[in-house]
Amino acid sequence: MKKQEIISTVVYLLMILVVVLVGYFVVSQNSAAIVEHFSNSNLIYLFVIISLLIGVVLNVFLVEVGHVIGAKIGGYEILSFNIFGLCFYKTFIDGKVKTKVGFKNFDGLAGETRIMPKKDGKKHSPTFYVTFPLLLILIEFIGLVITFTLISDESSLVFIKYGYVLIATLGGCFFIYDYIPFKLDTSNDGYRYTLLTKKINIEAFNERMSFEGQLFLNNNTDYVKEFDEITDFTAEVNELNLYRLIEENNYIKANELLDKIINSEKKLSTYTLTKTKIWKLFILLKENKIDEAKDYVSKLNESETNVLKKEKSLESLRTYSYYLGKVEKAYQFADELSIKYLKEYKNALSLIKELDKKLFESCVQEIENLKK
Secondary structure, eight states: OOHHHHHHHHHHHHOOOOOOOOHIIIGGGGGHHHHHHHSTTTHHHHHHHHHHHHHOOOOOOHHHHHHHHHHHHTEEEEEEEETTTTTEEEEEETEEEEEEEEEOOOOSEEEEEEEEOSSSSOOOOOOHHHHHHHHHHHHHHHHHHHHHHHHHHTTTTTTHHHHHHHHHHHHHHHHHHHSSSOOOOOOOOHHHHHTTSSHHHHHHHHHHHHHHHHHHHTTOOOOOOSSSOHHHHHHHHTTTTHHHHHTTHHHHHHHHHHHHHTTTGGOOOOHHHHHHHHHHHHHHHHHTTTHHHHHHHHHHHHHHHHHHHOSHHHHHHHHHHHHHHHHHHHHHHHHHHHHHHHHHHHHHHOOHHHHHHHHHHHHHHHHHHHHO
């Protein structure tokens, strides 16, 4: 289990614990005051369910509206607004940008707002995009304090008081998930904020959003800016150029880009460095440097080898299936990994997956030609 999966599991358990504690010590302990205003005591269960449903919908809406407002303040164009898969999104129709409604996957706990820097020559700051949802959640908690102050347990509106407790509790859960400063199983603002404390990462963030924005609008993508200052995030953005470089057979430039990242290993996390080495192996295979590829794999440490051979990321599955087919001639195993790749592709949320699949398909065709 990867580190981010472990942290995600702990966060989910913490969220469940918060709901249970509030349910028991606040709602359950005051159930008599709530039931007193119901014709049937069993209606309290319906009350709890409805309150929780309202809480989920309201808090998801607040988070995504916060993203929209923050993005507008920061100078970004809104490409899509997605809640529970219901998505309002922009697309090109007859050469014009139009807004459509449909169901789309999302990279978030329950929603996602995709943005792209406007082409106005101005500097764009993602700080408000990341932090504005927090302001709306804080306003929600201020409302909770006001509600508790104004509504007594003897009031006929007591159900509003404790219904609000449940709604705000879910708001607290969304806060825990969205602003914990670690990378989780989906994109969260806390991790984004830790990245954006570095000025260079803000520039890289805008480059990535522009690149993904063009993919979202089904436009042709150009090269992104290549960063000389290497961080985990700038390395990831630099590697977006590899798809175009490989398509153009420009392996000299691709190797230069990868070597720049690998030579900055002291500035990188172990995982980022490993992913870059897997890209390096892929380029060796594309260059038909079979002996060098074998030697390169033999020099990977145990952790790097596990990522290459066992991880289910598109990069690892694509590269290892290519290696098995081209170097080991283990066509059956390569085919099995190709099936796994297609499954992971189907579930992947990143827009980059479309570029990766195109690269994967070229490798599959090359292996098929080798079989003949």
